[in-house]
Amino acid sequence: MRPYQVATAVAFMFVAAVAMTDSRAGALVDTTGTQPGGIGAGFYPFWSAFVVFTCAAVVAYRSWRGPEGAPAFEGREGVYSVLKLVVPMVVATVAIKWFGFYIVSGLYMGLFARWIGRYNWLWVLLLTVGMPAAIYGAFELGFRVSLPKSFLYDLGVLPF
Incomplete structure (x- = not known):
């Protein structure tokens, strides 16, 4: 137990x-x-x-x-595996202020799919574009909840 x-x-x-x-x-x-x-x-x-x-x-x-x-934190491998998750999470959290939720979440999921999941580039591209689009459709269009936008939204380049 x-x-x-x-x-x-x-x-x-x-x-x-x-x-x-x-x-x-x-x-x-x-x-x-x-x-x-x-x-x-x-x-x-x-x-x-x-x-x-x-x-x-x-x-x-x-x-x-x-x-x-087996114990999870044995040696350097355990510390490295934790840092592999924590550092990108902190960077993504800080980057939301400038790049918005949708761009950051797409890049974050793409990074993890390629780096940790070792998915091929086609699946990484589909995930990087498809998930933020689905989240945008659900929250902005469906629920009418505004999530943080990027600087590209302010310039009129992207809808998010």
Whole structure:
């Protein structure tokens, strides 16, 4: 049993349960027609929290019942693997201010697909362009939620 993994998963389950409780009023499709578009404001938060709760429950169960794994931070390889994740994340977080969410997320996913996942260049290109476009469609066009834009938006070059 890995107590820290189980405790972290239980903490995620608790946060997800609070989010589900808070947004349960709009969790189902509105059949009365009182909400524009047919869904209430709590639909997305409730079901997102439900997915987080379910995944955390699976992680908690597998960590509790599964065999003990090898130590994660042995030697320089462990430190290098952590830095390989943390440094690009910090750079991406800082870069959002100038390059916006969509450009940074595309480059971030492309970098990880190529560097860590070792995907071929076609898949990296599709991921780098396709995911930000899908996120743009979902948030800007669907949910009407504005995410941080790049300097290219201010110049009128890109819609994001």
